[in-house]
Amino acid sequence: MFVTETAEKIKSMEIRGAGRIAREAAEALRRHAEEILQGDLVSFRREMEGAAHTLIATRPTAVSLPNAVHMVMSGLEQAVTLEDARKGVIKRAEQFIQSSLHAVENIAQFGARHIRDGDTLLTHCNSEAALGCIIAAHRSGKEIEVFATEVRPRNQGHITIRTLNDAGIKTHFIVDSAVRTFINEVDLVIVGADAVTVNGAVVNKIGTSQVAHTAHEARVNVLVAAETYKFAPRTIFGELIQIEERGGNEVLADEIARTLPYVTVRNPAFDVTPAEYIDLIVTEAGALPPQMAYIIIRDYLGWGIEEFHKTFEINTRHEE
Numbered sequence: 001m002f003v004t005e006t007a008e009k010i011k012s013m014e015i016r017g018a019g020r021i022a023r024e025a026a027e028a029l030r031r032h033a034e035e036i037l038q039g040d041l042v043s044f045r046r047e048m049e050g051a052a053h054t055l056i057a058t059r060p061t062a063v064s065l066p067n068a069v070h071m072v073m074s075g076l077e078q079a080v081t082l083e084d085a086r087k088g089v090i091k092r093a094e095q096f097i098q099s100s101l102h103a104v105e106n107i108a109q110f111g112a113r114h115i116r117d118g119d120t121l122l123t124h125c126n127s128e129a130a131l132g133c134i135i136a137a138h139r140s141g142k143e144i145e146v147f148a149t150e151v152r153p154r155n156q157g158h159i160t161i162r163t164l165n166d167a168g169i170k171t172h173f174i175v176d177s178a179v180r181t182f183i184n185e186v187d188l189v190i191v192g193a194d195a196v197t198v199n200g201a202v203v204n205k206i207g208t209s210q211v212a213h214t215a216h217e218a219r220v221n222v223l224v225a226a227e228t229y230k231f232a233p234r235t236i237f238g239e240l241i242q243i244e245e246r247g248g249n250e251v252l253a254d255e256i257a258r259t260l261p262y263v264t265v266r267n268p269a270f271d272v273t274p275a276e277y278i279d280l281i282v283t284e285a286g287a288l289p290p291q292m293a294y295i296i297i298r299d300y301l302g303w304g305i306e307e308f309h310k311t312f313e314i315n316t317r318h319e320e
């Protein structure tokens with residue numbers, strides 16, 4: 001029940017933001033494990049796997065979601081009693097949520113050091129990790145200003161300007177297409193991430209790549225704030241990040257669209273910024289150039305690699 005509710009909220013974006021989605025999915029699994037009272041270990045596993053699948057299927061791009069689900073579900077196979085299995089899920093979900101919150105705090109502290117007194121920043125969309133850096137810099141006494149974009153079609157920029165305003169940070173609210181007009185007034189771009197691939201490309205809210213390209217042209221540095229669980233292990237094996245395309249009615253009202261039979265709305269929710277437009281990715285484990293994404297995947301999400309090796313061994317045996 002709680003899993004279905006959470007899944008619906010993630011789909012409709014009532015719950016949004018890659019980190020928050022991951023924590024809410026972990027919490028849904030935790031509650032689900034608590035609520036399964038009937039059955040044995042086998043049926044518990046089956047129930048939990050069903051719930052994991054439902055949650056992962058909600059939004060395809062933010063890799064924080066499958067990574068979080070994987071972390072909570074890992075160890076379920078090895079559990080020997082139903083109670084062990086239940087306790088394991090609950091414990092790992094709590095651990096994930098706590099470590100995610102700590103990660104966001106650490107990133108804020110690390111990221112703030114890259115912001116200088118007097119800087120004007122630009123952010124796109126609404127990222128708790130990116131905003132954490134900006135707010136931490138402000139709290140440490142640095143005088144900063146922020147340009148925040150509107151973020152069509154879902155207007156996440158409105159959430160961003162409210163947060164910045166509440167923190168007492170001087171903010172300029174601009175439409176997405178005004179970034180190039182103002183980029184020469186900007187010292188540093190800070191954005192979040194939904195996924196980071198092994199070649200250091202960053203998948204984030206649609207428009208991020210235009211912002212980064214514009215910044216690159218103007219020689220303005222681009223900093224990405226991303227927890228390690230936003231790195232995508234399977235990109236090592238060539239798996240591509242699926243870019244979610246949402247309904248056209250988020251962009252153009254149905255009653256208008258109906259009068260325009262030759263017009264189709266395209267509404268990708270994310271885009272890919274290549275590594276060469278990114279100067280630094282700030283994680284809770286420290287800042288690194290995007291080209292070092294593999295190290296994070298290997299050291300923090302090694303499970304993906306192990307799984308691949310297992311599969312590979314099986315495949316070679318088949319070939320013999």
Ligand code: RI2
Pocket residue numbers: 015016017018019020124125126127128129130156191192193194204205206269
């Ligand atoms: P945090 C969001 O996606 C935005 O693309 C944002 O930059 C990213 O998640 C990371 O957000 P959406 O859910 O985890 O608005 O840093 O589609 O909050």
